[in-house]
Amino acid sequence: MNTTSIGGFRTRVKRSIKWPLIAAVASLPDPVQTLLFAPSIRKYAQRVPILKVVYSGCYRTHPIDRMLGTNTGGIEPPEAIYGDGVDATSFPYMGSQPSLIRCALAQLGDLRDHTFIDIGCGKGRPMIVATEFPFRAVIGYDLAAHLVDIANRNAAIVARRFPERVPMHAYAADALELEFPPGKLVVFMFNPFGAQLMARLLANLSAAYESGSIEAFSVVYFNPICAHVFDSSPLLERRFASSVDYAEEEIGYGAETRQDVFIWTTKT
Template sequence: MNTSATFKAEIKRRVKWSLIGAVARLPDSVQTLLFVSAIRKYGKRVPILRAVYSGCYRTHPIDRTLGTDTGGIYPPESVTGTNGPENGNLPYMGCQPSIVRHALNQLGDVSGRTFIDIGCGKGRPMIVATEFPFDAVLGYDIAAPLVDVANRNAKIVARRFPERTIMRAFVDDATRMPFPSKDIVAFFFNPFGAELMSVMRQKFEAALADHTLERLTIVYIYPTCAHVYDGSPMLARQASFNTPYAPSEIGYGPDLQQEVIIWNDARHA
């Protein structure tokens, strides 16, 4: 191992995220100004501004509407103390509510089922899940600071919509946690690399085999490790599609659409 090269790469990465964080703390009005086409044309060429042009640092419409906080991009070490992507955890960023909503609409009646967001971060998908009649809406993340924000968001949503299922987030390692019920919808927004996704697959398969889980649906947005679940003999694809952002969300994420794949356990395929 080239210790010098590794050290330089680590310093470069830490400086990069420090500078991105500084830019991210600019007032929302300034960040909005950066999206004016004449400024954006040149600003996107500045390496440090590229993260701003992901749109993730702007105040998202869902946060303006509800008063929640679900935005930003956070590298793993900023919230977990781990040392970058080699530990298998990827940076936090929120996905678009319209994509989550469209995906959950494909599941039919979800009454009696438990929604679990694995790598929940600040809980944006959980907020959308409370729009559906799940028995429980739960999130799990190893990043305690983000889980604290998710639970503050939960209180805001509960006050505004007392008729909805209350969402709750927990600090936990998803690869080791017990499943909260026998009938779950597991949600992923690209939280891990292939190694940890393989561990999750083994966990799902073992639980289906011993009937700890009686029913399983996996909803995977930005499915970079889809091959892991396609390789399972206990899972079958229900759907695969690309969904465009809602018009109001364009400019609040790095893309214009998002790929979604849904698997069911073979008994319910």
């Protein structure tokens, strides 16, 4: 075996051990996971490598799920989303923080004639939050059909509880193969993919805008590792760029305590 294939073998072994271990941690009952956040326990337990994932907070029942009875938590490993197509730019599923979504959408002014689209919607947490706003429609797309099913079960829960809100709907689709709905769009993203695919997504949006099928669009991008892609577009201008703190009640339910949030809109 040469050094490259030894490296590849090690990576495969690591992956095959890592996710079953994470699944075992994920199946710890919620009160046990919450107990692990007690400062006196956390101090020691977070030094245990496999327990580190607990401290992402993603496996605790998120306050929005506790409040609504939805399921938007957990981490979905890249293998369960991309199968054999996993590479270095394949990111896992994890949900965004509602307070950050509310903060971002509040920057955009009147949303009544806009469609909210989550590119890589996963279990649909941002769509749930978007239904709090007066969007014309709220939709999301994800590669992973099993996450889309969960998002649509969440949609049914939200629709029963808030019949006055615009319904949300998720579709199993590759976001790079979409035909965008006409009108004004708010395109939301939290780490769906890397720069190469991001450039393709922007090219698709720009073509739809230039052909007139999209009237205007904003890009709301959390953890904007590919911000340069949007900064280099002659059609867009940055409207907001800030590191936004999680709401206090969300601290301990996500990997950080704050997140970079960038927004671009089409120039007028």
